[in-house]
Amino acid sequence: MSGRALRHRGRATTVKPVAWLDALPHWPDGTAAWLVTYGGVSPQRPAEASADEPLAGTDPARARPPVVWPHAIPVSTALRTGPRSVVLALGRRRGSLARLRDDPHVALAVIAPGVAFTAQGLATVTADPLPGVERVTAVTIAVARIQDHDHATFAIDDGPGWHWTDDDARQADAATRAALQTLAQRA
Numbered sequence: 001m002s003g004r005a006l007r008h009r010g011r012a013t014t015v016k017p018v019a020w021l022d023a024l025p026h027w028p029d030g031t032a033a034w035l036v037t038y039g040g041v042s043p044q045r046p047a048e049a050s051a052d053e054p055l056a057g058t059d060p061a062r063a064r065p066p067v068v069w070p071h072a073i074p075v076s077t078a079l080r081t082g083p084r085s086v087v088l089a090l091g092r093r094r095g096s097l098a099r100l101r102d103d104p105h106v107a108l109a110v111i112a113p114g115v116a117f118t119a120q121g122l123a124t125v126t127a128d129p130l131p132g133v134e135r136v137t138a139v140t141i142a143v144a145r146i147q148d149h150d151h152a153t154f155a156i157d158d159g160p161g162w163h164w165t166d167d168d169a170r171q172a173d174a175a176t177r178a179a180l181q182t183l184a185q186r187a
Helices: 095-102 165-187
Strands: 002-007 011-015 032-038 072-073 079-082 083-093 106-114 115-127 135-149
Touching: 002 115, 011 083, 032 079, 032 083, 032 095, 072 095, 083 095, 083 115, 083 165, 095 135, 135 165
Parallel strands: none
Antiparallel strands: 002 011, 032 072, 032 106, 079 083, 083 135, 106 115, 115 135
């Protein structure tokens, strides 16, 4: 594989070409994925500052410009609804929901057995609230491109191991995924 040459810290380096997929792979229900949204300007701490020091901007002598940081959250409800479409649910008061309403550009990273990819696209609110599960909002991602992280030199044996520790939360998650399936079938 040939890559393109870049300069990093004065040294030449070669970057592998990105592998793209034409369609979303399938992944198991309940897979923990990461939704990345953008927006929400945050003050930043100078690199040399300790966590106990105030954020930059509160001390004019140490002020640095604010930064737009990406925000990544785990989601357990992401469902593949087509070759380039995903639906998921977010709590109606989540900061990520507010950010994607302001800037719909999102990324969804999925790592599961035999699967590793990042889907990038535009998110839209599909149902607010999600019928039958009033505490969440359904969001659809129209996927523009899919970066394949699979590689011949390794295998993904498992995704993050996780489970609900609360029966009510487990039941709510199952009800949310069922409502998303129903919504997707109507679309």
